[in-house]
Amino acid sequence: MDKTESKEVVLRGIGGAPGICIGKAYLVDREGVDLIKRYAIVDRDIPAEVNRFKNAVKKAKDELKAVVESLGEDFSSQVDILETHLVLFKDKLLYGKTIDSITQDKINAEWALKKVTRQVKTMFQRMEDDYLKSRVADISQVSEQIMRQLMGAQDIKISDIRMRVILVAHDLSPADTSQIQLEHIKGFVTDRGGRDSHTSIIAKSLNIPAVTGLGTATVNVQNDDILIVDGSTGQLIINPEEDTLFRYEERRAQYEQYRALITRESHLPSVTLDGHAMKLMANIELVEEVVSVRDNVAHGVGLFRTEFIYIDQKRFPTEDELFDRYKEAVELITPQPVTIRTLDINGDKVLPYFKNIGEENPALGLRAVRFSLQRPEIFLTQIRAILRAAAFGNIRLLIPMITCVEEIIEVKELLNRAIMDLTREEMVFNKDIPLGIMIEVPSAAIMADELAKYVDFFSIGTNDLIQYSLAIDRNNRQVAHLYRPLNPAVLRLIKMVVDAAHRQNIIVTICGEMAGDPLNVPVLMGLGFTELSMNPGSIPVIKQVIRKLNYQDVCKTAKKVLGMDNTEEIYQFVHSTYTETLQ
Template identity: 70%
Template structure:
């Protein structure tokens, strides 16, 4: 008897990584882990039960460490996340509390672990910060690994999969995703996860289509069901109808053709139809990203976020450690420029090893240059390392979060002290490098002409400029609708900064996320920006669009935009005027 035909199901989730794939489902099952019962433990049996829990933690930890050891060095991002999980196995909140619960409640280790992980989940979910909420997933994944060893459940072995499939799972831990073989796994979909989750981060680094946060996809899919994963729009289609299948086959072919075309043309000069040159730079965080900078034909690094080395080391690095890293980047990219942004910590990036006064609102507190001026010994160490690296290639120095002239004067005094120390130490260095400041605070916009007297270039950081000018926390979903790159206030502020830079004859660039969105490009060009720095993966698309625009037309276009009072009207005007180019 033939099986009944399955109906098409369309589920909407969160885009984990772009792209489209079509294939058979492979359901990742952890049957047994959730089948837990509560039973009492006698007082005499408590020590043995605690040892059983400790042994399960040790086996899970050893297994996790073995996965880390098996990774290639080029999988840095996955390795960092896996090492974070390794620490969680012995976290007091999870490990210590579970042992305490076995003692006090006299219950079996499985139930104690389940109880504690639920308590942690409830506690984290009360926090408004989406990033912290997403860390609940890390706790759950570590708990699950320990639980599997307690109950004797069979582990999934993604590395053992030997056919071309699409993974379907309740969740995929970093340990799971690190086993993905790109030649076999077409993509994946999960019940859990989001853009801020570690699974989401790894999805992007693997560059395979992924849709996450689908809720109950594991209950809707059976092994060998045909799936369409649309990572561009965050859509999953289960058992697609014939017309849908043909439509998505065409979409996939078109997407792959577009990507190939972009890659093929990425080395063409970014020059407008009327001959205006644009300089497209890359934002990076790690030395390893230099490969992507080269592959995407960036004209250099417009923003090197140096704080991530401090976070990775879990302590303040020495001058020599910083110098070696900075020198490596400069030498790899020479003669192209590398712009080092000095340490920008606190706010949304906190060093866990640094003890200090807890701030109610860190975004408005001792962060970035304010911290560096408060701790000059840390600042001087970094400045010296940058000046030494500058002897080996084209280097620029960028200071974040400047709000007044006094701050830049103090920064220059510290640079002077760093130069004197290097001279006394008879080290090779280059002090004649361009000095710039981030324009990301409204006060800096207002006094831009005054600030320009003290520096060689401006770099507009739109991420914080929008946040501070609109008085919103950009990670707060309650006010996320106000975070808009086409807000008239922002566009007018950008114009003020560009005008001030031109008047004082200094260079100007933009390094915020606004720079990498094609929708914003006609406005930015029309305002007079000729250098943009962005995620290196965005460069080929922006390059292609530059080559289809006319700079003179964008200037006339912006004259009309400046007079508009609503972000929605501006966005509609952009789409109406440049819709044909954007749709291509």
Template identity: 40%
Template sequence: MKGIGASPGIAIGRAVIHWKEQIDILREFVEEPERELERFRTALEFAGEQIRETYSRVLESVGPGEAAIFRSHGMMLKDPDFVGQIERMILDGSVNAEWAVKQVADSLIQIFESMGNDYMKARSDDVKDISDRVIKLLLQVGGIDLSNLREPSIIVARELTPSDISQMDREMTLGMVSETGGKTSHTAILARTLEIPAVMGVRKLLDEVENDDLMIIDGETGQVFVNPDGETVERYRERLDRYECFRKSLTEVRGMKTVTLDGVEIELEANVASPKDLDDVFKNDGEGVGLYRTEFLYFDSSLLPPEDTQFEQYRDVVVAMTGRPVVIRTLDIGGDKKLDYLSIPEEQNPFLGYRAIRLCLDRQEIFKVQLRAILRASAFGQVRILFPMISSLEELRSAKAILEETKEDLRSLGVPFDESIQSGIMVEVPSAAILSDHFARETDFFSIGTNDLIQYAVAVDRGNEKLSHLYSQYHPAVLRLIKTVLDNGKAAGIRVGMCGESAGDPKLIPILLGMGLTEFSMNPSSILQARWILRNLRKGDLEEAALKALSLGTAEEVEEYCSRLLQTLNLCR
């Protein structure tokens, strides 16, 4: 069987089927709807407690970015529209609570899915997860206890939610595979963060798998084998052994410089969302923070965080990095990341709408508070300011003008900051890539954000499972845009880095190096692997390979070429 490789790695083990979906909800008329209403409210209260516990656990063990998923779940449980519809249905129709929850949830899910964009698809998934939780509490049922598996297993389900992932015993979870889901789902992101091999979108999976079946899953290629023959098992055991050997060898490069065999120095930095992420940066020997996602500070607050709160968090990161660079991205809200207290109106195409720098330029009082906090933090180390979602020179000039106004305000108050602080732009919109020669004359550095650049370049909603095969970092058009940005940045003499997920893709790293990229920022867990690969490459030998990749016509051809190129490395010496 074939699905979508959602989280890399190989898992070989016995299947455990998570049958949580097998719940039939029947409509029942009740004589005392007020008692049924009280039953619903009690379930709602318990659900809220569970979500708060999950939020705290994920915040502590994974990080604020992943924990924000559960914060939004908790907010939905308090949504007067969602809760109010259920309560009215119970009282007006004298029906059982679980049936009312399912009816309201199904109606919302249908509305969200019909809108066909990433943000609404994420809202649909959230409603499914939340309504399932409440219904299970009402019926006092559930699937297997994923936190108490008896032996290492591969979890098999029709659908796996972030709540499921948060409950898994990592030591007993070899891998996971589901009928639904895609590479950009919240579940996939959590799986990659926890380094759990995962394959999603496997059609008719539950028709082919039974409990205790021997399974092999390949989170890189999306291959799934059920009760494979001995030859296949042996082949994948050898691959798994090589992979584990390679992972162990990564400790050898901790503390070493990232320098290619022909002497090209590379900067390997980390993407973080809060000071709590720095433990992973240090553990994996990151050379700086290439992307500080400040929006999660806003998500973790019920109101706009005040200047001092922001300053203290930014300062803590800057001080902890002891002189190493910290690139702080200004508020990137909108698209699939919304704050209820900002009252951002619903949009038909939120990824093309009121978000990121557009919101900040419109709400300058919010923007200036953040800029003041960042500037104050710059007095404690090497800080660079990064503007997201820049699509025109006019936006860049406006952002820089507001930055200069903010600097002048601080000067007049005698507040210290780094007078030579650099500001740059995220190149994540095709217009910015195409005009990067012009942008390079008016900014200090570029940071290529491939996650959004891909979806804008190929017109594919990265959350749409039906189109997930079209969303690819190997698309030749995306690579050509990256090459354009690298060439124009070099010609202007400015720094060019990459902070999207492509920067940590082992198959793409050789091609990106050959194209001229020397600053990579990625998930901290990917840093040592990237360093090992880069230290075994010669940039000069890869320039021709990069040109070959750029000459290919399809994403499939590029990916196959990158795979063959990477295989020339002896990953387990």
């Protein structure tokens, strides 16, 4: 952090989404619940402190009861979990011991609850019985609900914000970012996250500037501070001096003029100087983003992340609810394709109403297709809805995080089961839709030749492929700088997948954030891609880059890059070769 003699403070993080915004800070940091202080209480105040704790328990319990009552009979598993939580509110180990601690230790309710929760969790973690161990997650969740009531903390409700502000948070979950309304949120900054973290992906999709991985933004920023967010350089300036403000106002105006220019050219084709055509498709998370897909003249939707339809609910959506959303998207895009990826949760996306076992490393746990295969009733509901929507337009079905042939076989068995059930029920649907898999783990890249025999197309998810190949958590600011798409190991894995797809005559596209970075485009084209999918806002920029390239030249570039063994050397070579093209 750099400080001048004035109050201006500059923090440096990671550019999450390009652009510049200037405005007032709005803190939505939920970390305050963890900032619990201990203080002693005198004898005469003990009854009042106990009552304060009991009232907090009652309020938390009443809130949970309301959720339980809102769930229908079809969601018995969720109801069972929540009813277990209701019982825990009065559990002697948690409720009784907290009251004992307030009374005997003469301490405030927050500290007593924190102390008892830690003791109870430790006790259960030491037990050999797996069921009892699993109660640790329940205890933590119930304790947090009570703590929020004690401290007067509220869940973040970004959708309720009615001012033009810049969000400042320790982190933003998928549920949080899905609430962002562009008329109120200018941009955001977070302590956590990296260039291709989920928050960055959302910011790019919404075309709002973002800086992530700042580390101490929530400590240094106060509500209503004036902020400058430079998502291109990864800088956050707090309470800028007058000349700094003037300089960034000019830069912001220049950037907006540039965006307006390339947007006006969106209708122009993505064809190289020597006539090589590229298809540019869009990644979306919400049906509402289809407008942006059309505005940026994409060749369809290369990735429809379906998790947000689930995240926005208080329960798993029904088949008809899913069908209505998919049908709406397909009809708006037709005749262009819409590639619908099946549910990918339990990595950085968690459903609030689904009991998570509390995995130590969810990125390597029960997520994506693993979750779907373990919960076939949820998977079949989604598959049926997709097949029904396919009767109204051009749909491609995409399965996330496939690691082996066995998983594809199991998926195809369930797909056939859905087709037979819909046929028997005389439903209107289309069974002849292309089936594809995401290549996002090294095992899938290595086995690409075999996997290609079972599917119609590959879609390379570089966000996870880079993370898993390089053993880098892209949300961890301490190692986020190592997350570099042009790493030679990553490029060789990608080349392996492209070659396997071409040998089996199937389509291969790339749908990770790597596709939306102009610097990567010459290399990706040279590796053999004819389709790229990215957030809609990136399409005009990438189109402009492609129109300046010569296909024969990029093939030579890719060949040279594949022979390099040093990441920095690759970046310097690509930068120097395409400096004028990328301007």
